[in-house]
Amino acid sequence: MKYTLDKSIPNIKKHSPKKLHKPQSESTQNIQEKRWSINDFEVGRALGKGKFGRVYLAREKRTGYIVALKVLHKRELANAKIEKQLRREIEIQSHLRHGNIIRLYGYFYDSKCVYLIIEYAANGELYKKLQQEGHFSEEQASKYIKQMATALLYLHKRNVIHRDIKPENLLLGYNGELKIGDFGWSVHSSNSSRRRTLCGTLDYLPPEMVEGKDHSAAVDIWSLGVLCYEFLVGTPPFEAPERDTYRRIAKVDLRIPNTISPEAKDLIKRLLQHDPEKRLPLSKVLTHPWIVKYNLPS
Numbered sequence: 001m002k003y004t005l006d007k008s009i010p011n012i013k014k015h016s017p018k019k020l021h022k023p024q025s026e027s028t029q030n031i032q033e034k035r036w037s038i039n040d041f042e043v044g045r046a047l048g049k050g051k052f053g054r055v056y057l058a059r060e061k062r063t064g065y066i067v068a069l070k071v072l073h074k075r076e077l078a079n080a081k082i083e084k085q086l087r088r089e090i091e092i093q094s095h096l097r098h099g100n101i102i103r104l105y106g107y108f109y110d111s112k113c114v115y116l117i118i119e120y121a122a123n124g125e126l127y128k129k130l131q132q133e134g135h136f137s138e139e140q141a142s143k144y145i146k147q148m149a150t151a152l153l154y155l156h157k158r159n160v161i162h163r164d165i166k167p168e169n170l171l172l173g174y175n176g177e178l179k180i181g182d183f184g185w186s187v188h189s190s191n192s193s194r195r196r197t198l199c200g201t202l203d204y205l206p207p208e209m210v211e212g213k214d215h216s217a218a219v220d221i222w223s224l225g226v227l228c229y230e231f232l233v234g235t236p237p238f239e240a241p242e243r244d245t246y247r248r249i250a251k252v253d254l255r256i257p258n259t260i261s262p263e264a265k266d267l268i269k270r271l272l273q274h275d276p277e278k279r280l281p282l283s284k285v286l287t288h289p290w291i292v293k294y295n296l297p298s
Contacts, residue, residue: 036108052076070116093183100151102181121171121179130167135234142294145228147178149285156217159189165223166204203236207274210246218276225271232260263290
């Protein structure tokens with residue numbers, strides 16, 4: 001069945017997400033439950049393509065509720081040895097409830113595929129918007145960074161480290177609000193094990209990762225600084241041939257164009273600190289002059 005975007009949008013507001021999924025408990029029991037089948041959905045056009053499958057626009061037949069259906073091929077997941085990573089992603093994302101984080105309503109599987117039922121972001125990928133515009137205005141960037149900081153603060157309070165913040169993993173909701181999407185590299189930080197996994201995207205890696213040191217939730221604060229720079233300039237701050245990128249990150253070889261305001265420069269510099277302990281806490285990001293300037297109470 002085919003259906004257009006403008007016909008599907010009213011259903012987003014009409015139907016409560018509670019009708020779509022069984023409330024989750026703190027255990028993973030419900031997450032592992034096989035509740036759905038592909039026959040419960042009318043599948044529409046492809047919204048995007050990933051390494052292990054595609055994402056489709058879909059309508060849940062009983063309620064008419066519009067969702068995105070992420071279809072992952074079991075064989076490809078097994079070949080890449082990321083089944084455990086997928087289980088962790090599902091366990092983490094299914095318990096998150098925040099306006100700037102994409103909801104994971106549930107999942108099901110058949111002999112060939114795993115299907116994730118996720119919130120539909122009506123205005124698509126933020127990365128495409130950034131590509132089209134080249135860079136964002138300071139006002140728009142400030143509003144996005146505030147939303148990001150709010151979402152990351154929520155995650156960190158729940159002992160979740162995202163570890164892969166970048167424009168490609170951000171989506172835009174019905175009202176243009178920013179939403180964090182992919183949680184493939186996310187982990188719980190509550191256990192005592194030291195983390196040295198090199199993960200994420202090179203341009204967004206913090207010094208502690210490129211130097212092979214332990215890392216913490218502060219990696220997300222570094223990524224927020226890289227994101228802020230890319231929003232304003234259009235390219236990541238340490239972009240270079242691969243070896244040079246590693247070197248520039250390790251040295252924090254930061255060159256901010258003069259076109260960027262002093263307030264924005266100050267925030268970027270406070271976030272992109274080599275020492276994780278010296279990076280500006282997310283609570284203070286929200287009260288930084290550059291954030292307050294463009295996010296006055298209505």
